[in-house]
Amino acid sequence: xxxxxxxxxxxxxxxxxxxxxxxxxxxxxxxxxxxxxxxxxxxxxxxxxxxxxxxxxxxxxxxxxxxxxxxxxxxxxxxxxxxxxxxxxxxxxxxxxxxxxxxxxxxxxxxxxxxxxxxxxxxxxxxxxxxxxxxxxxxxxxxxxxxxxxxxxxxxxxxxxxxxxxxxxxxxxxxxxxxxxxxxxxxxxxxxxxxxxxxxxxxxxxxxxxxxxxxxxxxxxxxxxxxxxx
Numbered sequence: 001x002x003x004x005x006x007x008x009x010x011x012x013x014x015x016x017x018x019x020x021x022x023x024x025x026x027x028x029x030x031x032x033x034x035x036x037x038x039x040x041x042x043x044x045x046x047x048x049x050x051x052x053x054x055x056x057x058x059x060x061x062x063x064x065x066x067x068x069x070x071x072x073x074x075x076x077x078x079x080x081x082x083x084x085x086x087x088x089x090x091x092x093x094x095x096x097x098x099x100x101x102x103x104x105x106x107x108x109x110x111x112x113x114x115x116x117x118x119x120x121x122x123x124x125x126x127x128x129x130x131x132x133x134x135x136x137x138x139x140x141x142x143x144x145x146x147x148x149x150x151x152x153x154x155x156x157x158x159x160x161x162x163x164x165x166x167x168x169x170x171x172x173x174x175x176x177x178x179x180x181x182x183x184x185x186x187x188x189x190x191x192x193x194x195x196x197x198x199x200x201x202x203x204x205x206x207x208x209x210x211x212x213x214x215x216x217x218x219x220x221x222x223x224x225x226x227x228x229x230x
Contacts, residue, residue, distance in 0.1 A: 033126035035115070038074070048125060049110075051080035055123055072121060074114060078107055087137055089114050089123075102217060106134040106142035130224050138216045147206060150176040151218050152185070173213060177203050 034048050036055065043055035054077040061071040072091040077084060089103040091114065104113035104124075111134055113124045128134065128144045136142050141150040152174040159168045170190040177184055186201055191213050199210040205225050212219035 033124070036123040036125070038121045038123055051078055053078060053123070053125065056086075058121060060121070070116070072114070072116065074121070074123070076105075076112060076123070078112075085137075085140065087112075091116060102135050102214070102219075104132075104134050105217075106136045107140060109143045130222055133211060133219060133221050135217045135219050142222075144222055145224075146179050147222065147224075148176075148178045149208065149220075149222070150178075152176050154215060157189075171213065171215060173218065175208075175218070177206070177208070179204065 032049075034046070036043070036046055036053065038055055038058045040058050040060055042057055046053045056075040056077050057073075058075075059073045070091070071093065074089040075086070076089060077086045085107060087105050087107075089101070089105060089112065091099065091101045093100070101114070104111035106112075106128060109128055110125050111128050111132070113126070115122045115124050128142055130144055134142060136149065136151045138151055138153065141148055143149075154171045154173045156169070156171055159170075172187055172189050174185060174187050177186060182204070184203060186203065186208075188199055188201065188210065191199060191210065201208040201210065207223040209221040209223070210218060211221065
């Protein structure tokens, strides 16, 4: 299992990109959602609902190794009352020159997503909903209507053969699902040793589909009843 590591020195070659559609003055707020145009470097704080959004730093690599995409990283800080949460939203090169990303990131009732248009970038914040893929960082909670899903932790494990040689290494993940006064702790092992590339967990009227498990974040979709629009 590979965890992407950004090479920060490569990101020092930055370019200032001006695109009329993403001017800093064109911040758009709708009911329970907001779109914040970003510029390279530090961006101003924005108050939204009960928290402050600080797009601390936006990096765009000026000379990407492939023309298929531009490596991008946003350091994002969310402040609410006396607590704060810092995460990174990344658009990067996956295996085989495939474009990958680790967003939208879930924080409580909201998803934090990047919209990229010809290397212009905007941060989009909107309410979480069923049937949409999201990433949950370690220790964070996603709330969709009355359902809460907390990524509690993971433990690295391995198996050995009869001679004591390591044969497999994997993680065991733990999530806590709850609705009102009911809750349950659920565990599962790394997807790369599962049959197939996805894992489905059922609880009450919900299905939780685990799509990726890059150790400190989980990518998943949540469905309610039979209303599945995958």
